[in-house]
Amino acid sequence: MSDALHFASHRLQEIALVTMAIVYAFRIRWILKFPAGKERQAPTGTGSLKPRTSIIYSWFNIAQPWAMESTRTKFFLYAQFVVFHVGVVAAIGLSFVIPYGPGLLESPALMNIIRILCFAAFLVGILRIIRRVGSKPMRVISSPDDYFSLLLLTVWFFFAGLATPNNYTGGEFILMTYFWMTAFFLIYVPFSKISHYLYYPFTRFYLGKTLGRRGVYPMVKGHR
Amino acid sequence: MGRVRSHNAEKVLERLEKKINRQIATSLAACVHCGNCSSCCHYVLANPDDPTYQPSYKADQLRKLFKRHVDWTGRVIPWWVKAKSVYTDEELEELKDVVFGKCTNCRRCSINCPMGVDHATFNRMARGLLVSVGIMPEGVAVVSKDQWEIGNQMGVLKEDYIDTLEWMEEELQEEFGNPEVKIPVDKMDCDIVYSINPREVKYDPRTIADAAKIFHLAGANWTMPSEGWDMTNFGLFSGDDDLGGAVGRRLYEKVEELRGGRLVISECGHGYRSTRCEAPNWGKIDVPFVMESSVITMLNYIKQGRIKVDKIRNEGSYTFHDSCNNARSCGLFEEPRELLNLVVSDIREMYPNRTENYCCTGGGGAMSMSEYTPLRLKSGKIKAEQLEATGANFVVTSCHNCVDGLTDIIRHYKLDMKVTQLVNLVAEALVIPEKVVVPEEEVPVEVEKPEEAAIFAGKKILVVDDEPDIRIFFTSVLEDNGATVIEASDGDQAIEMLRAEKPDLVTLDLNMPGKDGGQVFEAIRKDEELAQTRVCIVTGRPELRRLIYDRPVAPPEGYLDKPVDEETLIFNCRKILELG
Ligand code: SF4
Ligand code: SF4
Numbered sequence: 001m002s003d004a005l006h007f008a009s010h011r012l013q014e015i016a017l018v019t020m021a022i023v024y025a026f027r028i029r030w031i032l033k034f035p036a037g038k039e040r041q042a043p044t045g046t047g048s049l050k051p052r053t054s055i056i057y058s059w060f061n062i063a064q065p066w067a068m069e070s071t072r073t074k075f076f077l078y079a080q081f082v083v084f085h086v087g088v089v090a091a092i093g094l095s096f097v098i099p100y101g102p103g104l105l106e107s108p109a110l111m112n113i114i115r116i117l118c119f120a121a122f123l124v125g126i127l128r129i130i131r132r133v134g135s136k137p138m139r140v141i142s143s144p145d146d147y148f149s150l151l152l153l154t155v156w157f158f159f160a161g162l163a164t165p166n167n168y169t170g171g172e173f174i175l176m177t178y179f180w181m182t183a184f185f186l187i188y189v190p191f192s193k194i195s196h197y198l199y200y201p202f203t204r205f206y207l208g209k210t211l212g213r214r215g216v217y218p219m220v221k222g223h224r
Numbered sequence: 225m226g227r228v229r230s231h232n233a234e235k236v237l238e239r240l241e242k243k244i245n246r247q248i249a250t251s252l253a254a255c256v257h258c259g260n261c262s263s264c265c266h267y268v269l270a271n272p273d274d275p276t277y278q279p280s281y282k283a284d285q286l287r288k289l290f291k292r293h294v295d296w297t298g299r300v301i302p303w304w305v306k307a308k309s310v311y312t313d314e315e316l317e318e319l320k321d322v323v324f325g326k327c328t329n330c331r332r333c334s335i336n337c338p339m340g341v342d343h344a345t346f347n348r349m350a351r352g353l354l355v356s357v358g359i360m361p362e363g364v365a366v367v368s369k370d371q372w373e374i375g376n377q378m379g380v381l382k383e384d385y386i387d388t389l390e391w392m393e394e395e396l397q398e399e400f401g402n403p404e405v406k407i408p409v410d411k412m413d414c415d416i417v418y419s420i421n422p423r424e425v426k427y428d429p430r431t432i433a434d435a436a437k438i439f440h441l442a443g444a445n446w447t448m449p450s451e452g453w454d455m456t457n458f459g460l461f462s463g464d465d466d467l468g469g470a471v472g473r474r475l476y477e478k479v480e481e482l483r484g485g486r487l488v489i490s491e492c493g494h495g496y497r498s499t500r501c502e503a504p505n506w507g508k509i510d511v512p513f514v515m516e517s518s519v520i521t522m523l524n525y526i527k528q529g530r531i532k533v534d535k536i537r538n539e540g541s542y543t544f545h546d547s548c549n550n551a552r553s554c555g556l557f558e559e560p561r562e563l564l565n566l567v568v569s570d571i572r573e574m575y576p577n578r579t580e581n582y583c584c585t586g587g588g589g590a591m592s593m594s595e596y597t598p599l600r601l602k603s604g605k606i607k608a609e610q611l612e613a614t615g616a617n618f619v620v621t622s623c624h625n626c627v628d629g630l631t632d633i634i635r636h637y638k639l640d641m642k643v644t645q646l647v648n649l650v651a652e653a654l655v656i657p658e659k660v661v662v663p664e665e666e667v668p669v670e671v672e673k674p675e676e677a678a679i680f681a682g683k684k685i686l687v688v689d690d691e692p693d694i695r696i697f698f699t700s701v702l703e704d705n706g707a708t709v710i711e712a713s714d715g716d717q718a719i720e721m722l723r724a725e726k727p728d729l730v731t732l733d734l735n736m737p738g739k740d741g742g743q744v745f746e747a748i749r750k751d752e753e754l755a756q757t758r759v760c761i762v763t764g765r766p767e768l769r770r771l772i773y774d775r776p777v778a779p780p781e782g783y784l785d786k787p788v789d790e791e792t793l794i795f796n797c798r799k800i801l802e803l804g
Contacts (some may be wrong), residue, residue: 030296031246031249031250032246034244034245034246034248034249035245035246036245036246036247037245037246037247037505038505038508039505040504040505040508040509040510040511041500041501041502041504041505042500042511042514042515044500044501044554044555044556045554045555045556045557046555046557046558046559058340061338061340062338068335068336068338069264069336069576069580070260070261070263070264070336070337070338071260071338073263074260074263077260081258081338135259136275137259137262137275137278138257138259139275140275140276140278140281141257141259141275141278141280141281141284142257143257143304143305143306144303144304144305144306145297145304145305146256146257191296191297192297193256193257193305196253196254196255196256196339199250199253199254199339200254200339200340202246202247202250202254203247203250203251203254203339203340203341203342204339204340206246206247206250206340206342207247207334207340207342208340210247211335211555214501214553214554214555215554215555215556216335216551216552216553216554216555216579219335219579219580220557220558220578220579221578222575222576222577222578222579222580222581223575223576223577223580224575
């Protein structure tokens with residue numbers, strides 16, 4: 001392994017992670033500076049009245065595709081969402097496995113699983129690009145950041161899939177590209193839409209708290 | 225040199241950051257533009273070719289300001305995240321058309337967003353920002369003014385309110401043959417203080433009488449307040465937290481002043497949500513007494529055996545429409561069904577329902593924004609399909625706004641259906657003890673009532689409207705009920721006929737070509753010979769009421785908002801003509 005690849009897979013990742021963590025810390029501080037508001041009303045409704053239950057329900061709502069009409073009626077899109085996000089976990093995990101636990105990739109099963117997940121996410125990325133570019137309603141709501149973030153992730157999945165065998169004997173281009181992209185991705189995330197997962201716990205917490213107190217969450221079946 | 229900003233734009237931006245709480249900040253930051261919520265909005269379903277109706281697109285019209293001025297990436301590279309500032313009043317007007325005209329704050333997209341983005345909540349905030357600089361639909365301005373100044377949304381004067389309660393009390397006394405039946409006002413130390421929607425006073429006093437009948441038979445110790453009785457709250461629609469808090473406070477203070485045990489809120493979705501849930505937050509008030517929907521009160525009376533009902537009395541098939549505010553924001557969806565099940569036999573569920581139901585299109589104050597009426601009616605397509613699919617004869621709802629919204633949809637889409645509320649069905653199903661002991665053969669004597677057709681016998685009514693359909697409708701309803709009706713299609717003709725025919729009552733449309741209703745009204749009041757003529761103003765645009773307010777003459781005897789149904793027309797004409 002060349003020094004350049006060693007730097008890219010170790011020090012560069014650490015710098016990127018620390019930068020991301022610092023920016024995130026600022027981000028969370030920024031979120032917390034907004035007042036949280038107080039719910040003064042007595043609980044209403046027939047559903048769960050325990051805030052904790054409804055907040056947990058809200059956080060895991062996304063894992064229940066049957067709960068929301070938007071996921072229930074668009075199952076193909078929901079499946080894409082799952083594959084895409086599992087791909088993110090796999091590709092990020094790979095950036096830790098290669099430098100700190102390369103031995104794990106000697107297991108062909110694990111190596112193949114990560115590879116399949118990354119390539120599957122890459123294919124979903126392509127489908128998502130087609131949808132975002134090809135559908136007028138999607139174009140109308142998309143910003144350059146939406147296109148770029150999607151493109152960045154799709155290409156990154158591709159290189160993650162290629163980099164999974166961690167084979168640099170035949171050339172380091174693939175691994176170098178993957179690690180430099182990962183570093184860029186980590187630093188870019190807090191400034192882009194990709195940081196949505198940072199907001200997710202907050203939006204869902206407050207929605208769960210409010211709708212739980214009002215007996216709306218957990219949702220009662222309203223469809224046939 | 226930077227672009228110059230209008231005073232209003234400056235103010236909106238200045239207030240934006242102050243109004244944002246944590247839930248709104250994260251909701252504004254979190255949207256990933258996945259488009260998942262789009263198909264959940266009734267506006268999108270009715271306008272499939274126009275992507276600007278998508279909730280995320282509409283949300284972005286506020287979000288772009290947030291990104292440009294509050295968030296960070298948008299401050300540095302605005303174009304990258306479509307962040308944009310606002311400079312002119314025209315741009316604020318465009319935002320107004322989005323937040324008031326293209327969204328009823330129904331919250332259907334909110335519960336369908338995987339990210340938990342609560343669009344309806346920040347759409348309300350955007351309304352509040354615009355209202356704070358005086359940019360709003362005219363109807364919103366008028367209704368807000370009424371609620372601030374007169375104390376209720378429909379500008380009902382205290383005398384009219386008390387008059388209506390007395391009128392209903394007399395009807396009940398007559399019905400029960402018992403002068404002891406009361407609609408108590410300002411009675412101290414009651415278990416229940418009952419608050420209502422001003423629409424009940426103006427257009428549907430039967431709901432007050434029905435509720436009173438139920439309280440009477442249940443032996444309730446109850447009262448209605450003489451002031452601060454309006455449980456509706458336009459602050460919810462206008463986004464004005466100050467108004468919302470003040471309206472709530474007025475009602476809470478009155479209950480405390482009367483030392484009431486609990487506040488019962490008549491069937492109204494936004495009233496229930498505002499009074500029960502939101503006003504304590506807007507006004508930062510810790511309310512010390514219990515507040516409940518009259519649906520729960522009625523249900524408890526039946527369960528406790530305090531009133532008896534017989535569902536056979538409500539014939540026909542029924543479906544239930546969940547009001548967005550009741551179901552999606554207050555979780556009130558099982559109790560109304562339970563109650564409905566006790567008072568009717570044939571129930572046909574509407575799909576989707578409960579928290580997934582579609583808006584009646586009249587939510588978010590839409591009924592008072594006549595400039596958006598065509599858009600609203602178009603957006604009701606999915607609602608019409610839902611209603612029609614049930615095949616029911618009646619749609620029941622626990623909300624006055626929904627009554628109006630659904631009535632409009634039914635008329636617009638020519639559905640064969642009527643709208644009713646639970647209080648009417650419960651009252652109809654009541655088993656009245658005195659009645660059940662009467663031997664059967666005496667029943668015909670008991671049902672001896674004045675002939676309905678003779679209500680307006682001997683009365684001459686002038687119907688003034690430029691729309692032939694309305695004239696035909698009014699004329700046939702009034703003639704069927706015994707009135708002699710004459711018609712005028714414009715202001716000049718109306719004045720001529722007034723002088724020649726001296727009618728007892730004029731129903732006067734406001735918006736007419738040539739001499740408008742306001743001018744005709746002023747002419748009537750200023751003419752010594754005609755000044756005493758009773759006038760009922762009819763308008764499809766509540767904001768035009770100012771044409772009347774602004775005139776230096778005595779107010780009209782009544783108002784009717786279009787669309788007007790048969791029952792409302794008869795009720796109001798009876799009331800104005802004092803035909804008890
Ligand atoms: S579903 Fe949520 S995240 Fe997706 S576009 Fe709608 S508001 Fe944005
Ligand atoms: S709140 Fe209702 S009307 Fe408004 S955008 Fe969402 S779904 Fe549409």
